[in-house]
Amino acid sequence: MKAIIWQGTNHVGVETVPDPTLLLPTDAIVRVTSTAICGSDLHLLDGYIPSMERGDILGHEFMGEVVEVGSGVKKVRVGERVIMPFNLACGVCDPCQRGMFSACDNSNPNHRMAEALYGATSASGLFGYSHLFGGYAGGQAQFVRVPFADMGCFAIESDLRDDQVLFLTDIFPTGYQAAENCGIVPGRDVVAVFGAGPVGQFALRSAQMLGAAEVIVIDRVPERLRLAEAAGARTINYEDTDVLVALREATGGRGPDHVIDAVGLEAHGHGPGALLDTAEQKLRLSFDRITALRWAILSCAKGGTVSMPGVYGGLVDKLPLGAAFNKGLTLRMGQTHTHRYVRPLLKRIQEGEIDPSFVITHRAPLSRGPELYKTFREKHDGCIKVVLDPWA
Amino acid sequence: MTSSSFSGGRSVTPSDRQSTGAMMPGAERAIFGVVGVFLLTAGLCSGSPFHRLAVAALGVGLSALALSGRSPVATALKIQQNEDGETLVSDAVTIGKGADELYAVWRKLENLPHLMKHLERVEVLDERLSRWTVKAPFGYSGGEVSWEAELTADEPGQRIAWQSLPGAQIENSGAVLFRAAPGDRGTEVVVRLTYRPPLGSAGTLVARIAGQEPSQQLRDDLMRFKREQELGYHPTTKGQSSGRAEKGDKV
Numbered sequence: 028m029k030a031i032i033w034q035g036t037n038h039v040g041v042e043t044v045p046d047p048t049l050l051l052p053t054d055a056i057v058r059v060t061s062t063a064i065c066g067s068d069l070h071l072l073d074g075y076i077p078s079m080e081r082g083d084i085l086g087h088e089f090m091g092e093v094v095e096v097g098s099g100v101k102k103v104r105v106g107e108r109v110i111m112p113f114n115l116a117c118g119v120c121d122p123c124q125r126g127m128f129s130a131c132d133n134s135n136p137n138h139r140m141a142e143a144l145y146g147a148t149s150a151s152g153l154f155g156y157s158h159l160f161g162g163y164a165g166g167q168a169q170f171v172r173v174p175f176a177d178m179g180c181f182a183i184e185s186d187l188r189d190d191q192v193l194f195l196t197d198i199f200p201t202g203y204q205a206a207e208n209c210g211i212v213p214g215r216d217v218v219a220v221f222g223a224g225p226v227g228q229f230a231l232r233s234a235q236m237l238g239a240a241e242v243i244v245i246d247r248v249p250e251r252l253r254l255a256e257a258a259g260a261r262t263i264n265y266e267d268t269d270v271l272v273a274l275r276e277a278t279g280g281r282g283p284d285h286v287i288d289a290v291g292l293e294a295h296g297h298g299p300g301a302l303l304d305t306a307e308q309k310l311r312l313s314f315d316r317i318t319a320l321r322w323a324i325l326s327c328a329k330g331g332t333v334s335m336p337g338v339y340g341g342l343v344d345k346l347p348l349g350a351a352f353n354k355g356l357t358l359r360m361g362q363t364h365t366h367r368y369v370r371p372l373l374k375r376i377q378e379g380e381i382d383p384s385f386v387i388t389h390r391a392p393l394s395r396g397p398e399l400y401k402t403f404r405e406k407h408d409g410c411i412k413v414v415l416d417p418w419a
Numbered sequence: 420m421t422s423s424s425f426s427g428g429r430s431v432t433p434s435d436r437q438s439t440g441a442m443m444p445g446a447e448r449a450i451f452g453v454v455g456v457f458l459l460t461a462g463l464c465s466g467s468p469f470h471r472l473a474v475a476a477l478g479v480g481l482s483a484l485a486l487s488g489r490s491p492v493a494t495a496l497k498i499q500q501n502e503d504g505e506t507l508v509s510d511a512v513t514i515g516k517g518a519d520e521l522y523a524v525w526r527k528l529e530n531l532p533h534l535m536k537h538l539e540r541v542e543v544l545d546e547r548l549s550r551w552t553v554k555a556p557f558g559y560s561g562g563e564v565s566w567e568a569e570l571t572a573d574e575p576g577q578r579i580a581w582q583s584l585p586g587a588q589i590e591n592s593g594a595v596l597f598r599a600a601p602g603d604r605g606t607e608v609v610v611r612l613t614y615r616p617p618l619g620s621a622g623t624l625v626a627r628i629a630g631q632e633p634s635q636q637l638r639d640d641l642m643r644f645k646r647e648q649e650l651g652y653h654p655t656t657k658g659q660s661s662g663r664a665e666k667g668d669k670v
Contacts, residue, residue, distance in 0.1 A: 083661060133645070
């Protein structure tokens with residue numbers, strides 16, 4: 028089959044690799060009909076998530092049709108049209124039982140690696156997202172093996188197009204969880220969203236669904252800001268203005284009640300902190316550039332929430348923890364418990380409350396994937412979201 | 420460590436381990452002390468102020484280590500040792516099953532090679548005695564090493580402890596404790612092992628680099644036990660598709 032392969036930092040390519048096979052009785056094989064490039068894939072391309080290996084198959088936002096199931100699969104049937112959450116959950120461990128699917132105890136075979144970096148508990152397995160997270164082959168491919176298939180395959184029975192349900196795999200639940208984590212008081216709370224990429228766009232719309240009085244979106248890319256404005260957000264281009272001053276003014280000096288950092292570890296931005304982050308990241312003294320997180324903490328109103336759907340990988344420097352402490356902020360973060368949100372958000376799509384395909388700017392065959400990784404990274408050509416067809 | 424450490428109703432809290440930590444054997448401690456005092460003296464008597472400061476500081480550091488009795492190598496590597504130079508390894512895992520059920524799996528000692536990868540086999544000789552065989556670890560010649568061990572405690576649903584008999588090639592002891600996790604989360608399984616590494620801290624270091632060190636093996640073993648009990652299988656990527664030339668995938 029054809030698949031997008033990580034060939035080293037800054038290098039991805041389409042290669043012909045063996046078709047996946049069932050490795051365990053609880054596995055299924057899915058023929059992929061649509062697969063997307065996620066902003067977090069760019070952290071892999073850029074080499075900021077450790078433990079990638081040459082030859083790894085990328086991709087964690089994909090859907091398709093079940094073509095084979097193992098003898099231990101009870102619910103999923105061959106021929107079903109399914110979407111798969113990007114994270115892998117066993118469904119039986121204590122975190123899974125409590126709905127904390129991204130904290131699954133059992134899905135990461137490389138638990139020791141994750142424990143060494145992140146402490147006493149293992150991070151759950153993820154599709155196509157480095158060996159630290161299990162080294163599972165991803166779904167930017169014609170076929171994919173789905174472990175824990177009964178937990179990981181959600182049947183889509185309606186006639187909604189792939190475009191409309193594909194983002195239930197990651198970015199829609201991720202934006203939604205970010206907004207939910209804010210604990211928005213409907214009609215009262217103002218929410219600021221740093222980053223108007225795909226997750227930021229879904230966070231904005233989710234904050235609106237949850238009743239935010241106003242949403243303010245901060246970015247520097249004009250077409251992304253326009254897409255946010257189209258949804259009714261106020262926008263701030265941080266290249267044109269001092270973002271902290273603008274946010275204070277926009278909120279009557281209070282600051283936004285909640286701030287969502289939908290940027291993560293490769294923030295751009297200005298000032299000595301941003302320069303220091305860039306230098307440290309280049310020297311591998313630090314993995315993460317945290318300008319967006321600094322702004323989020325500094326701008327947030329007293330007693331507010333800083334919610335972080337943006338991905339962080341390692342150590343950060345010059346985090347304004349004093350500001351967070353003295354304003355009594357709540358910090359919420361983590362990989363999305365995607366499994367929790369698939370059905371409720373599918374219902375919202377079916378009821379016409381949102382059509383997630385608004386975010387797609389580029390559709391192309393899988394073979395053009397490597398080129399579109401770069402277009403997406405450079406934000407060229409108005410690129411916000413890329414969806415690939417593995418069979419075109 | 421003697422078998423008495425595992426007998427009787429000792430607390431399972433970390434406080435019962437105060438006597439351990441990364442302690443230096445007496446000889447090593449004496450060397451650190453002598454060298455430390457020498458450097459301190461030499462530093463204070465030397466010419467340049469920078470030299471004086473640097474050498475004296477090193478001397479103070481080594482003397483302090485000698486006084487505290489803590490081994491810098493073992494401390495840096497987080498190797499826990501007791502005063503006899505035995506290495507202590509412990510780890511724990513919470514498993515969503517009852518203590519009696521998990522105890523029953525461990526109590527069938529011949530099951531243990533299935534749980535603990537480095538064990539080749541355990542033969543039960545009688546009520547108390549068993550014969551344990553492992554692949555020869557670093558520092559031993561030949562393919563296998565075996566020893567006889569006796570049970571020193573067996574409290575159904577709570578605790579099993581064992582100890583190698585005198586004359587064992589690898590002197591070791593161990594205990595596994597089963598206790599209810601708070602809030603209906605199943606059972607906390609705590610394993611403590613002591614052994615005498617063939618070449619002291621250095622042997623432990625080499626074994627660790629080779630990924631054969633008991634603390635690493637124990638972590639893997641406990642996670643394997645948990646997954647065996649909770650899932651009935653082990654998640655894997657072995658044999659999955661990839662763009663690597665070799666057949667199959669490395670885990």
